[in-house]
Amino acid sequence: MTRLDDATYLDHIRTESARFAAVLxxxxxxxxxxxxxxxxxxxxxWHLGEVQHWWHxxxxxxxxxxxxxxxxxxxxxxxxxxxxxxxxxxxxxxxLAAADPAEAxxxxxxxxxxxxxxxxxxxQAHEALIHRLDxxxxxxxxxxxxxxxxxxxxxxxxxxxxxxxxxxxRFDGExxxxxxxxxxxxxxxxxxxxxxxxxxxxxTVRTGEPDQHVVPAPSVAADVVVTGTADRLDGxxxxxxxxxxxxxxxxxEVWARAAEVLGQAIE
Numbered sequence: 001m002t003r004l005d006d007a008t009y010l011d012h013i014r015t016e017s018a019r020f021a022a023v024l025x026x027x028x029x030x031x032x033x034x035x036x037x038x039x040x041x042x043x044x045x046w047h048l049g050e051v052q053h054w055w056h057x058x059x060x061x062x063x064x065x066x067x068x069x070x071x072x073x074x075x076x077x078x079x080x081x082x083x084x085x086x087x088x089x090x091x092x093x094x095x096l097a098a099a100d101p102a103e104a105x106x107x108x109x110x111x112x113x114x115x116x117x118x119x120x121x122x123x124q125a126h127e128a129l130i131h132r133l134d135x136x137x138x139x140x141x142x143x144x145x146x147x148x149x150x151x152x153x154x155x156x157x158x159x160x161x162x163x164x165x166x167x168x169x170r171f172d173g174e175x176x177x178x179x180x181x182x183x184x185x186x187x188x189x190x191x192x193x194x195x196x197x198x199x200x201x202x203x204t205v206r207t208g209e210p211d212q213h214v215v216p217a218p219s220v221a222a223d224v225v226v227t228g229t230a231d232r233l234d235g236x237x238x239x240x241x242x243x244x245x246x247x248x249x250x251x252x253e254v255w256a257r258a259a260e261v262l263g264q265a266i267e
Contacts, residue, residue, distance in 0.1 A: 004152050006101040009121040010093070012149050016128035017089050019143075020048060021082070023135040029078040033138045035240045041138050042081055046074055048131045049085035055120055056092040062117065063104035096120060110166045125149060126156050133240050150230035151185045157237045158191055159214040161266045169198035169206070171213055178212070178250075178258045179222035180237075182230040190217050193257050210260045224250030224258060237262065 004012075029042040036044065050072065057069045075081050099105075101118035109119060129149055136142040145153070158180065165171055173194035180189045196211035228236065228246040235241035248255055 003122065003155075004125075004148060006118060006121045008148070009125040010097055012125040012146065013096070013121075013128050014093060016125070016132045016149075017048070017052075017093075020128060020132040020135045021045075021085060021089075023132070023139050023141075025082070027135070027139050029081075031138045033134050035134050035137050041135070042078060044131065044134055044138065045081045045085055048128070049081065049088055050074075051127060052085075052092040052124070053088040055124055056088060056095055058106050059092070059095045059099055059117065059120060062099070063106060063115075065106045092124075096124075109160065110164050111160075114160075122152075122156065123160065126153050129153065130235075130238050130240065133235060133238075137240065145231040145234055147185055147230045150234040151182050151187050153234035154180055154182060154187075154230065154237065155189045155214065157234065157266070158189055158212070162261060162264065163191075163213045165196075165213070166198070166200075168200060169196055171196055171211055173213070173215075175220070176254050176257070177215075177218055177220065177222050178224045178226060178254070179217075180233060181225060181227045182233055183227050184229045184231075187230075188217065190215050190222070191258070192218075193254065193261075210257055212258060212261045222250065223254040224248065238266065 024041055024045050027041040029040065031041040033039040033041065033044050039047070053072055054066070054069065058066055061068065072084070075084050099117045101116065101121055103117045104115060105117045105120060107114045107119045129145060133142065133145065171194055173192045176193040178191045178193065180191070191212045192215045193212050196209045197207045199205050226233070226246065226248050232241055232245040236243060236246055
């Protein structure tokens with residue numbers, strides 16, 4: 001795991017959210033967001049504001065599940081959306097900074113180790129980072145993702161966003177491995193390929209679906225090595241960048257299986 005310290009995550013939430021708001025302040029409300037085609041700039045602003053409103057509730061009511069959460073009403077105007085974001089970003093940061101990362105808190109993750117405030121620190125740093133990039137794409141200009149957070153982001157997107165395993169599911173790993181290397185920061189994240197099976201609570205049976213999970217570096221060579229700078233690799237895994245600057249070396253059939261997993265939509 002490439003985890004950063006919690007104070008660094010908190011600082012990234014603050015700085016990436018500030019950049020997000022500053023970029024959107026210069027955008028037309030109806031500017032399209034190419035990385036989220038169904039959204040315009042006002043939808044993007046509302047989304048991150050609502051997300052931070054939600055996690056403010058999670059932090060302030062910890063460790064209870066968010067059953068008492070009341071969805072906010074979306075402001076009708078651009079100015080109202082900006083005010084809503086500013087208010088709830090400040091309130092969220094204040095509460096999060098005062099919380100001990102080790103304290104128990106609700107999380108949507110199926111991993112019991114994620115049911116704490118530390119999960120919120122990390123997840124919301126990456127949420128702010130990727131949506132800052134969305135804002136820049138809407139504005140027609142981008143700036144590099146911070147190398148430390150993007151390096152951690154390669155691990156986070158593969159492990160948390162793609163690698164969840166519900167209690168009712170089973171991962172059957174195969175001896176097939178993909179190594180994701182950040183060329184500028186010298187880190188690697190390994191993923192093992194396999195299949196997912198299980199019966200969902202609603203009775204839906206899922207069998208042999210392509211899946212992958214992050215694993216410690218095995219004592220074998222990778223079947224596929226994917227290389228790029230932390231900025232390009234993180235943004236590419238999040239479907240925000242194209243494959244410019246990404247190299248993929250190894251077994252094309254193994255990569256086809258990995259690419260099928262990575263083709264799933266994430267926000």
